Amino acid sequence: xxxxxxxxxxxxxxxxxxxxxxxxVEPGADLVMSHENAALVINQFLEVFKDTGLExxxxxxxxxxxxxxxxxxxxxxxxxxxxxxxxxxxxxNGIAKFHDIRGDLGGICHQILPENGYVRxxxxxxxxDSHTTSHGALGAFAFGIGATEMASVWALGxxxxxxxxxxxxxxxxxxxxxxxxxxxxxxxxxxxLTAEGANFKVLEFHGDTxxxxxxxGRLVLCNMSVEAGATSGxxxxxxxxxxxxxxxxxxxxxxxxxxxxxxxxYERVIEIDVSKxxxxxxxxxxxxxxxxIGKVAGTKVHQIVIGSCTNGRLDDLEVAARILKGxxxxxxxRMLVFPAxxxxxxxxxxxxxxxxxxQAGAVVMNPGCGPCLGVHxxxxxxxxxxxxxxxxxxxxxxxxxxxxxxxxxxxVAAASAxxxxxxxxxxxxxxxx
Amino acid sequence: MSTVVxxxxxxxxxxxxxxxxxxxxxxxxETPQFAFADLTDFNxxxxxxxxxxxxxxxxxxxxGCGSSREQAVSTLKGHELIVVAxxxxxxxxxxxxxxxxxxxxxxxxxxxxxxELEIGTGEVVNTTTGRRYRTVPMPPARQAIVDAGGLIAxxxxxxxxxxxx
Numbered sequence: 001x002x003x004x005x006x007x008x009x010x011x012x013x014x015x016x017x018x019x020x021x022x023x024x025v026e027p028g029a030d031l032v033m034s035h036e037n038a039a040l041v042i043n044q045f046l047e048v049f050k051d052t053g054l055e056x057x058x059x060x061x062x063x064x065x066x067x068x069x070x071x072x073x074x075x076x077x078x079x080x081x082x083x084x085x086x087x088x089x090x091x092x093n094g095i096a097k098f099h100d101i102r103g104d105l106g107g108i109c110h111q112i113l114p115e116n117g118y119v120r121x122x123x124x125x126x127x128x129d130s131h132t133t134s135h136g137a138l139g140a141f142a143f144g145i146g147a148t149e150m151a152s153v154w155a156l157g158x159x160x161x162x163x164x165x166x167x168x169x170x171x172x173x174x175x176x177x178x179x180x181x182x183x184x185x186x187x188x189x190x191x192x193l194t195a196e197g198a199n200f201k202v203l204e205f206h207g208d209t210x211x212x213x214x215x216x217g218r219l220v221l222c223n224m225s226v227e228a229g230a231t232s233g234x235x236x237x238x239x240x241x242x243x244x245x246x247x248x249x250x251x252x253x254x255x256x257x258x259x260x261x262x263x264x265x266y267e268r269v270i271e272i273d274v275s276k277x278x279x280x281x282x283x284x285x286x287x288x289x290x291x292x293i294g295k296v297a298g299t300k301v302h303q304i305v306i307g308s309c310t311n312g313r314l315d316d317l318e319v320a321a322r323i324l325k326g327x328x329x330x331x332x333x334r335m336l337v338f339p340a341x342x343x344x345x346x347x348x349x350x351x352x353x354x355x356x357x358x359q360a361g362a363v364v365m366n367p368g369c370g371p372c373l374g375v376h377x378x379x380x381x382x383x384x385x386x387x388x389x390x391x392x393x394x395x396x397x398x399x400x401x402x403x404x405x406x407x408x409x410x411x412v413a414a415a416s417a418x419x420x421x422x423x424x425x426x427x428x429x430x431x432x433x
Numbered sequence: 434m435s436t437v438v439x440x441x442x443x444x445x446x447x448x449x450x451x452x453x454x455x456x457x458x459x460x461x462x463e464t465p466q467f468a469f470a471d472l473t474d475f476n477x478x479x480x481x482x483x484x485x486x487x488x489x490x491x492x493x494x495x496x497g498c499g500s501s502r503e504q505a506v507s508t509l510k511g512h513e514l515i516v517v518a519x520x521x522x523x524x525x526x527x528x529x530x531x532x533x534x535x536x537x538x539x540x541x542x543x544x545x546x547x548x549e550l551e552i553g554t555g556e557v558v559n560t561t562t563g564r565r566y567r568t569v570p571m572p573p574a575r576q577a578i579v580d581a582g583g584l585i586a587x588x589x590x591x592x593x594x595x596x597x598x
Contacts, residue, residue, distance in 0.1 A: 024574040040459040040503060048588050078457045130501045130524055146503040146528035152588040161574035195444050196495035200523050229495065231523055286444050373453040394446035394499060399454050401471035
């Protein structure tokens with residue numbers, strides 16, 4: 001019986017000839033990642049060893065990455081002290097894949113891991129962040145776990161009692177229309193599947209639309225797979241994956257892409273034609289409350305956000321800059337832009353996008369998670385509405401339970417910044433080619 | 434028998450259970466004060482210790498969706514609540530197993546605030562209405578961690594095994 005990509009990865013990671021959905025395995029971890037919540041992982045890690053007589057030692061520090069992104073620079077003494085504690089632990093334990101608060105090497109964990117070549121096809125990647133699913137874009141099996149589970153992995157090097165998930169094959173076909181991109185595709189898919197439709201399952205992406213999508217777009221698909229509940233999203237690695245890792249991430253060692261078997265067993269197969277897809281909007285307060293833009297165009301917004309682990313990459317900034325260049329953000333709207341990493345910020349500077357944003361009246365912030373999860377900056381006032389390229393619109397997500405958050409693509413966000421209402425980018429000058 | 438102290442709908446996210454702005458607080462001894470911080474009445478009842486330990490929180494499908502933040506579990510565990518829901522999101526479910534928060538999956542459950550529930554093997558009985566509802570058993574792989582007393586204890590056992598090798 002054939003295997004899916006994730007089954008093949010887990011077979012390799014457990015030294016077995018084959019595994020199938022439902023099997024319980026203990027895969028070795030190839031890369032593990034934490035952000036500020038490493039503070040809690042450290043507590044639990046020390047707890048594991050307490051009174052055991054054993055030395056608290058990380059199984060392989062070269063496989064551990066720690067990236068500060070959720071609250072950078074620190075917004076409070078408490079955060080700064082947590083970051084200080086993590087910094088000291090990282091130094092003491094020889095964790096080299098550490099990305100501190102820096103303009104050059106820092107950024108959001110789900111951009112830092114790919115752009116530094118830390119994630120490889122076929123790898124098992126675990127992160128104490130639900131959007132760890134992102135790294136499936138490089139053909140890895142990547143999933144989010146809690147801090148205590150990470151402490152266990154730091155100690156043992158394996159993830160205990162993992163049930164091999166069933167896989168849903170998602171075939172995306174057709175050429176995307178102008179001003180419609182990967183964000184619209186994944187919002188559409190989450191709307192179809194619902195917020196729990198892929199709970200405990202893997203989304204394996206196929207089809208010519210995905211094949212012709214750059215890695216940046218595949219990261220969007222896999223990033224938001226978790227919004228359908230998926231354990232992981234994955235795009236089987238191909239020439240584009242190798243191009244990205246060689247050319248953009250500077251990887252020189254051997255890469256071994258993993259493909260699904262032709263007779264792999266899928267729980268179900270979904271086919272989607274995106275050739276006529278409209279820009280999609282996730283409306284408050286669930287990510288699966290997705291509507292084509294025509295249904296919500298004209299809705300007044302107070303704050304526009306472009307950025308996050310979903311849509312803070314160079315091509316996201318490019319499309320937004322193209323729409324905003326030489327124009328002005330509407331007077332009664334605030335626009336915040338967060339490049340996903342220092343490297344992307346520098347590229348956007350060289351390309352002139354940062355200047356386009358600033359001259360249009362947007363505020364360009366430092367790389368990081370920014371206002372996405374309401375912990376740091378860019379809070380909303382009572383009853384205000386945000387339109388954001390981030391990934392969640394749960395009640396209170398941006399820090400104010402009386403506010404509304406709509407999710408969209410960078411093109412929709414930029415077009416809407418010009419008008420102050422949700423606006424179809426195909427209707428603004430610069431939005432059409 | 435335990436009392437239902439609050440009923441919530443489908444897709445209750447970790448942002449509702451434990452708002453992101455309190456994520457710098459990590460210690461299980463400190464997180465309980467922020468449980469459902471934006472549901473101000475319920476939060477006040479929890480903080481005033483007006484909710485008895487072992488009380489039941491009833492929810493719909495996909496409870497705990499969203500973030501991997503473990504505070505969403507430790508905050509409920511701190512009040513020794515039991516969550517009975519139609520379904521749970523994966524990471525929240527696993528974190529609950531790891532930290533010992535009691536979850537009961539009852540896909541057809543109907544209950545309202547004030548009802549008394551009896552949690553048995555394979556079923557939940559709403560003794561207020563007299564109706565019985567099936568429950569979904571925990572997969573053995575996760576039950577093993579619960580039986581060990583949580584993931585820290587389970588990991589210690591494995592470490593002890595390893596160091597003897």
